[in-house]
Amino acid sequence: MKTIQEINEKIKQGKAVVVTAEEMVDIVRIKGESKAAKMVDVVTTGTFGPMCSSSIYLNFGHSSPRIKIGGGTCLLNGVPAYTGLAAVDVYLGATALPPNDPGNLFYPGEFSYGGGHIIEELVSGKSVLLEATSYGTDCYPRKHIRTYFTLKDINEAVLFNPRNCYQNYNVAVNASERMLYTYMGILKPKFGNANFCSAGVLSPLLRDPEYCTLGIGTKIFLCGSCGYIVWHGTQHNPCVERTPEGIPKQPAGTLAVIGNLKQMNPEFIKGASFVGYGVTLIVGIGIPIPVVDEKIAFWCGLPAEKMFAPVVDYSTAYPERKPDILAEVSYAELFSGKIRIGNRVVPTGSLSSFFMARRIAETLKNWITNQKFMLTNPVAKIPGKQSGVHLKNLEIREQYQ
Amino acid sequence: MKISERVVLKFPKDLVDKPAISNLVRRYNIEFNILQAQILPQKEGLMIVVFSGEEHIVKQALKELKNQNVSVQKLKQDILRDEKICTHCGACVGLCPTGAFYYDKSSKKVIFDYEKCITCMICVKGCMVKAIKIRF
Numbered sequence: 159m160k161t162i163q164e165i166n167e168k169i170k171q172g173k174a175v176v177v178t179a180e181e182m183v184d185i186v187r188i189k190g191e192s193k194a195a196k197m198v199d200v201v202t203t204g205t206f207g208p209m210c211s212s213s214i215y216l217n218f219g220h221s222s223p224r225i226k227i228g229g230g231t232c233l234l235n236g237v238p239a240y241t242g243l244a245a246v247d248v249y250l251g252a253t254a255l256p257p258n259d260p261g262n263l264f265y266p267g268e269f270s271y272g273g274g275h276i277i278e279e280l281v282s283g284k285s286v287l288l289e290a291t292s293y294g295t296d297c298y299p300r301k302h303i304r305t306y307f308t309l310k311d312i313n314e315a316v317l318f319n320p321r322n323c324y325q326n327y328n329v330a331v332n333a334s335e336r337m338l339y340t341y342m343g344i345l346k347p348k349f350g351n352a353n354f355c356s357a358g359v360l361s362p363l364l365r366d367p368e369y370c371t372l373g374i375g376t377k378i379f380l381c382g383s384c385g386y387i388v389w390h391g392t393q394h395n396p397c398v399e400r401t402p403e404g405i406p407k408q409p410a411g412t413l414a415v416i417g418n419l420k421q422m423n424p425e426f427i428k429g430a431s432f433v434g435y436g437v438t439l440i441v442g443i444g445i446p447i448p449v450v451d452e453k454i455a456f457w458c459g460l461p462a463e464k465m466f467a468p469v470v471d472y473s474t475a476y477p478e479r480k481p482d483i484l485a486e487v488s489y490a491e492l493f494s495g496k497i498r499i500g501n502r503v504v505p506t507g508s509l510s511s512f513f514m515a516r517r518i519a520e521t522l523k524n525w526i527t528n529q530k531f532m533l534t535n536p537v538a539k540i541p542g543k544q545s546g547v548h549l550k551n552l553e554i555r556e557q558y559q
Numbered sequence: 560m561k562i563s564e565r566v567v568l569k570f571p572k573d574l575v576d577k578p579a580i581s582n583l584v585r586r587y588n589i590e591f592n593i594l595q596a597q598i599l600p601q602k603e604g605l606m607i608v609v610f611s612g613e614e615h616i617v618k619q620a621l622k623e624l625k626n627q628n629v630s631v632q633k634l635k636q637d638i639l640r641d642e643k644i645c646t647h648c649g650a651c652v653g654l655c656p657t658g659a660f661y662y663d664k665s666s667k668k669v670i671f672d673y674e675k676c677i678t679c680m681i682c683v684k685g686c687m688v689k690a691i692k693i694r695f
Contacts, residue, residue: 206646208687266684343650344685351653428646430687440646440688495652495662507653509687511646513667 162371162535165199165448169529174199176526178519179360179447179458186459195455200526200533203362204379204444204518207355207510208430210341211321211392212252212439214277214419217313218288220246221305225290226298232290234276241290245298250276252429252439266339266434274439275429277317280309281381282424315419317381317427321391323443325363325411326467329354329487329497331504334473339434343509345472352469352497352504357515358462358489362445363411365458367404368543369396371448373536379444379522380415382423384531387445389414390540395549404457404543407466407486411540415443426518444518446526448533462489469499479551563611563674565594566621569630570604579627580608587620588612594657594677607634607677636678637694640671644690651682651691 168174175198177185182201186194216239218227226245232238236256239248254273261267280286285306294301309315330342330353338345343353358364366372376387391412398408426442449455468483475482487497492506525531541547570579575598584591589612598604610617621631638659647669651660659675660682662668683691 207648270689343687344654344681346654346681353650353653428688431689432687433684438687493662505653507651508649511648512662513647513669516667 160199160448160450162448162450162533165450166532168199169526169532172527172529174526176200176202176523178516178523179203179365180516180519182455182458183359183461186455187461191452191456191459194459195449195452198449198455201365201447201449201454201458202444202519202522202526203357203365203447204360204442204515204522205323205357205362205510206426206442206514206518207357207440208341208432208438209319209322209441210253210438212274212277212317212319212441213250214280214315214317215243215247215249216315218246218248218307219311219313221300221303223300224298225300225303226292226295227290227303230290230292232288234288235271235279235286237271237273237276252277253436255437262434268433269431269436271431272429272437274437277419277439278424278427278429280315281419281422281427283308283310309420317385317415317417317419317422319415319441321393321412322415322441323362323391323413323445324356324409325361325367326406326465327355327409328470328476329467329492329506330472330476331469331484331499332473333471333484338472339432340472340476341432341435341438342472343507344433349499349502349504352492352499352506353509354467354492354506355509356467356489357510357512358465358493359460360512360515360519362443362447363413364405364465366445366447366454367400367406367457369411369540371450371454371536372445373539375534375537376445377531377534378415378446379442379518379525380417380422381427381442382425383417383421385415385417387413387536387540388416393549394541394547396541396543396545397548400543401464401466403460403464405460405465408468413540426514442514442518444522446522446531446533462493465489467492469497560614561612562614562617563609564617564621565607565609565634567632567634568604568606568608568624569632570598570606571628572601572603574628575600575602575604579624579629580606583620583623586623587616589616589620592674594675595679609674634678636680638671638673638676638678638680638682639692639694641690641692644688645669646688646690648687650685650687654681654685656681
């Protein structure tokens with residue numbers, strides 16, 4: 159047993175043993191979790207994938223004369239931002255689209271520009287056009303503003319993501335006769351391909367599957383800078399079925415995270431367009447897992463063969479919210495390039511970049527080894543597998559009750 | 560000099576049931592790799608083939624195909640992958656019908672094998688960061 163304080167002492171003395179989750183698999187296989195727990199202090203994880211529930215809020219500072227954008231309208235490079243806040247605070251989500259985007263009118267739509275792209279451009283240091291209108295008040299007389307700004311020009315720019323870092327996710331296939339354009343990418347008819355979206359052995363929440371070492375206040379790698387876990391994510395669903403080792407067999411836990419957009423690195427935060435679906439943001443997250451005991455060492459050392467994802471048909475089961483699962487496949491199979499569904503062999507593709515996940519885990523490892531990043535004790539836990547927290551469905555109720 | 564020529568062949572109806580490619584290969588000692596083929600009885604056939612061999616022999620072989628009334632066109636569109644934009648996720652890997660995109664086992668990067676590409680362009684639509692472009 160080690161405490162996070164003890165591990166931090168070792169980090170300060172330059173004596174901490176830090177490995178990536180990929181390396182930990184080999185260490186545990188060779189030495190067993192008991193020796194591995196004594197030997198290794200921190201396991202770093204990483205993930206780099208499209209995460210739609212991502213957003214920023216900005217404070218522009220005040221113009222002269224002042225304008226009350228709050229309650230007015232605001233466009234950033236032609237994309238509407240939410241203004242129901244104070245005078246010069248606005249909120250922009252990753253999936254926001256310009257009002258003149260044709261959507262899926264000419265199916266499948268391209269969705270070539272939106273909120274996610276603006277977030278990436280801001281992080282890259284590019285100028286963004288702010289156009290806002292207001293009704294004018296005695297204290298805020300200006301009714302219109304049009305100005306370019308960069309991140310450097312404004313007071314605050316904060317990345318706040320209500321749901322990131324899914325613990326496990328569906329493998330999407332298409333049983334129908336026609337091509338599908340989904341948030342899980344293009345799905346070819348008749349099981350033409352299978353798309354998955356997890357970093358597998360590097361995926362943060364698969365390494366601490368019962369949220370023992372992380373929680374509210376945990377410092378993390380967020381898009382190239384330090385960020386924090388601020389809450390459990392929306393749709394956090396910790397009570398799903400788990401393997402005997404404790405790994406969820408379905409999409410389960412999620413995290414809400416926050417960080418300073420101004421300090422982020424454009425390599426680790428990218429706008430993305432899904433043909434026929436929409437715009438989103440690719441987010442890079444890495445979480446350090448302190449190896450406080452053998453149980454954590456055991457989890458961090460589980461190989462991809464011991465992690466399973468459900469295969470879901472996105473032609474009927476997913477859109478109609480049916481619980482049907484066609485098969486369970488391991489991440490070892492998914493990363494091998496093909497999976498077996500019944501008697502079919504289906505080629506796989508990943509929406510989450512393992513190459514980038516590895517870079518994130520390596521970067522975090524370097525930060526900790528070089529004493530640039532200390533571990534934090536969470537100030538509160540997020541709901542665990544005994545919490546009774548379940549995902550609710552929205553049932554249609556036409557009459558007021 | 561050895562060359563590789565990527566061509567689109569269109570076979571007229573009356574040629575579809577004849578072993579045109581096989582004859583050609585036997586006669587000229589060139590290598591071929593069929594990237595895509597759609598040959599149905601009594602219908603015009605379409606084939607995308609890479610011929611490899613000595614330049615003058617490949618040219619002669621293509622000329623003979625033309626003489627047999629096979630339409631021969633160079634594959635004009637090329638797929639380019641911008642390494643600076645690509646995040647190596649692999650959204651293209653499961654989509655590609657010929658395995659031209661695949662993961663390198665050790666680096667985990669997505670590799671693009673131009674030789675296998677038949678420019679079906681599904682990867683262009685499937686790439687979420689628009690790293691794949693068409694060159695005409």
